[in-house]
Amino acid sequence: MKLFQKLLLAPAALGLLAPVAANASDVNIAGLSQYGTEEQVTSITQFSDVQPTDWAYQALSNLIERYGCVAGYPNGTYRGNRAMTRYEAAALLNACLDRVTEVTDELKRLMKEFERELAVLRGRVDGLEARVGELEATKFSTTTKLRGKADFVIGGGAYTGDTSGLTTSSGAYNGQDTVTFNYRLTLNLDTSFTGKDLLYTRLRTGNFGKNLFSGKGYTGNQTMLDVAKETGNVVKVDKLWYQFPVGNNLKFWVGPLIENYYMVGSTPSVYRQILKQFKLGGYYGVYGASTAPGAGVSWKQSYKGRNTPRFSVSANYTAKNGTKGDSGIGTADSKGKFLAQAGYGTSSWNLTAAYAYIQKGATVGYGTPLGANTTVVSSGDVSVSRGFDSANAVALNAWWRPQNRGWIPSVSAGWGLTAFESSETEFSTGEKFQSQDWMIGLNWADAFIEGNLLGFAIGQPQFETVRSGGTTPEDGNYAMELYYQFAVSDNVTVTPAVFYLSRPFGELTGTNDTYGGTGANSFGTLGALVKTTFKF
Known part of the structure; x- marks a missing residue:
């Protein structure tokens, strides 16, 4: 009873x-x-x-x-x-x-x-109880969640146009077609103590050595893949920081291994890139970064509905030499970077304006040898970078994505300008005063088959636009990529991709054997690859 x-x-x-x-x-x-x-x-x-x-x-x-x-x-x-x-x-x-x-x-x-329905429900409840018991018995932490991803990349490339001068003393990078097989493994540890904070730890390992995809080929980091990582097959702590909210609108970050763009209130781009230079709407003056000690804060308006725009304001600082006793944080030798960003938008569109002050030695992003401090392989494998004393950079970015998926793509666009304070003259072209960059990226969600993704991007990495001496730079160059991401399952995707760089050396193309043959003005880089990603 x-x-x-x-x-x-x-x-x-x-x-x-x-x-x-x-x-x-x-x-x-x-x-x-x-x-x-x-x-x-x-x-x-x-x-x-x-x-x-x-x-x-x-x-x-x-x-x-x-x-x-x-x-x-x-x-x-x-x-x-x-x-x-x-x-x-x-x-x-x-x-x-x-x-x-x-x-x-x-x-x-x-x-x-x-x-019959009650019997099914009883069976489901018994199954859930068994699964919960199994999870409780095998979990390694009550506060931490592990997310993993493995990327396999097989592919290669070829140099186009005048390649007569592309032979080094060791015989490497002579313009012949090469195929490589590389990997990157990522382990993300998300730890929360209150349910609202996050202690983020990222472990990574990879074997992208000296090849086209690692950014160490003739065309430098313009051909570097977003998944490229070289650790000599040793697992290393790649990122480490702690973030926590204060109230409903403020968020703080602090950590010994962080990059500036992680500490912003809204993302400047929703394009999913293959080449790293298309990251964040242009991985150039403002958003180009290096992992370093840093801290930041962002403020964002309270949520008032999916279609109600919100403002966000962010400011952060990193110091590349922040771990060194002879340089430290906040000094003239810190190789520091300060970034401030303002954003406005909804979950369907967003506008951002950003500013960065960059000390000598900090990262200013990818581009031509004249437009940015790009690593260029020359005879004897000597790295050359065009120096500067300091730089001020601005960037304007916007993105939009349709609420209903179909043949209308999401659109991400970015433009940037970097002004240099420089007392150094390299390549006998005069002091570098200014460079610009732009990109446009398109993504078609559920292209051809539900769950798949089609992507295309085109743009110009940083190229020099103003220099001392009154000369007019002819540093133009173009980069583009096309890929199709096929979802084999919820955890496995296969992505064939191609990319092409036109005149990646800009104005220096054809000036000597290092830059595509003496007197030539037609040098480019073509790459093709298949990336397989496993998520677990």
Whole structure:
């Protein structure tokens, strides 16, 4: 018998077992013969002598309106203050038993009708209990979640145009087609102590050595893949920082291994890149970065609906020499980078404007040898970079994506300008004063097949636009990529891709054997690859 049934029957049973609560002379036999034989009351308001101020008002109301097993006297009274006779207890018990029997029969019919569904639910509950028990027994931490990803890349490339000067003393990079097979493994550890904070740890290893995809070929980092990583097959701590909110609008970051663009309130691009130079709407002056000690803060307007735009403001600082005792943080030799960004938009579109102050030695992003400090392989494998004393960079970015997936792609676009303070002259072209860059990236979600992704991007990495001496730079260059990401399953994707760089050396193309042959003005790089990604 259920608990509520016992509670209903308890007072009646006690009344039957107890001695007579009133003398025989007090019992109105005529009245008792009618007690409980009248139609059951359906509302406590039918009793003229029961008031809301009575101490048992609520209990009596529940018995009447929920269970329907309380009767009164023919004159419409309940007489709650008089003693209960055994006859009255019997009448109350009879009414409640009829109601309980009715409820029980109804439940039996329902259980019979939904017997199959109830059996399925019981099986699912048992299965969930078993899985929860297994997870609790095998989890390695109550605060940390592990996410993993492995990227396999097989592919190669060729140099186009005049390649007569592309032979080094060691015979490497002579312009012949080469195929390499590389990997990158990433382990992300997300730790939270309050449910709102995050201690982020990233472990990485990879074997992208000296090849086209690692950014160490003739065309430098312009051909570097976003998944390229070289650690000599040793697992290393790649990122480490702690982020936490203060109130509903502020967020803080601090860590010994972080990059500036992780500490912004809104992303400047939604394009998914193959070449790293297309990252963040252009991995150039403002957003080009190096992992270093740093800290940052962002403020974002409160959420007021999916289609309501919100402002965000961010500021952060990193110091590439922040771990060195002879340089440290906040000095002239810190190789520091300060980035500030303002954003405005919704989940469907966003506009950002950003500014960066870059100290000498900090990263200014990818581009031509004249437009940015790009590593160029020359005879004897000597790295050359065009230096500067400091730089100020600005970037304007925008993106939009359709709410309904179809043949209309998401669009990401970016433009940047970097102004250099430089006292150095390299390549005999004069001091570098200014460079610009731009890119446009398109993504078609669910292209051809649901779950797949088609992507195309085109742009110009940083190229020199102003220099000392009154000369007009002819440093133009172009980069483009095309890929199709095929989802084999929720955890495995295969992505064939091609990319092409036109005149990656810019104005220096053809000036000597290092840059595509003497006197030539037609040098390019063509690459093709297949990337397979496993998520776990």
